[in-house]
Amino acid sequence: MKIPVENIVELTVEHQFTQAYHILSQIRPDLTVKEYLELLNDKSREGKRLFALYHDTSIVALAGISWREDSYNERYVYVQYLVTDVNHRPSGLGYTLLSHINNWAKEHGAEYITLES
Numbered sequence: 860m861k862i863p864v865e866n867i868v869e870l871t872v873e874h875q876f877t878q879a880y881h882i883l884s885q886i887r888p889d890l891t892v893k894e895y896l897e898l899l900n901d902k903s904r905e906g907k908r909l910f911a912l913y914h915d916t917s918i919v920a921l922a923g924i925s926w927r928e929d930s931y932n933e934r935y936v937y938v939q940y941l942v943t944d945v946n947h948r949p950s951g952l953g954y955t956l957l958s959h960i961n962n963w964a965k966e967h968g969a970e971y972i973t974l975e976s
Contacts, residue, residue, distance in 0.1 A: 863914035867959045870909040879911055882921040886942050907939070910963075912956045919944045920952045922960055926969075936964035938974040 870876055876899050880892055890898070899909065912920040923939040938960060943953040957974070964972050 865955070866913045867956060868911060868913065870911050875911070876909070879909065879918050879921050882911075882918055882942055882944055883940075885945055886940060910956065910960060912952055912959075914947075919947045920956045922956050924960060924964075924972075927973075933970040934968055936960065936969045936972040938972060941974065 868875075870879060873896065876896060877892065880895055883895065884890060887895075907923060907925040910922045910924065911918045920941070920943045922941045924936050925939065926934060927937045928934055938957070941953055941957060943950070943956075961972050
């Protein structure tokens with residue numbers, strides 16, 4: 860049995876966004892591909908970011924984040940959504956992606972991260 864290679868990357872270009880659509884559509888089935896791409900273009904202009912966990916060449920988990928500041932002027936990362944592909948639940952992949960984001964956030968000056976339920 861082949862063990863898939865895991866890789867976590869920040870998605871930055873349209874072909875990556877298109878590849879991630881099938882994951883996000885699992886929690887937002889109302890979004891068309893066109894609406895999804897328009898939303899991502901708007902979000903990226905607002906400083907929001909998208910991270911994906913790949914198994915080999917397939918995205919299996921996705922997280923959308925943004926920077927925020929609390930009332931004590933502490934910067935933190937807000938995880939707007941975290942979704943694991945239905946075929947890979949519960950496998951710990953969401954935890955793996957969230958742990959990566961937590962480390963990334965701290966390396967970039969975040970005091971903490973928070974996740975919307």
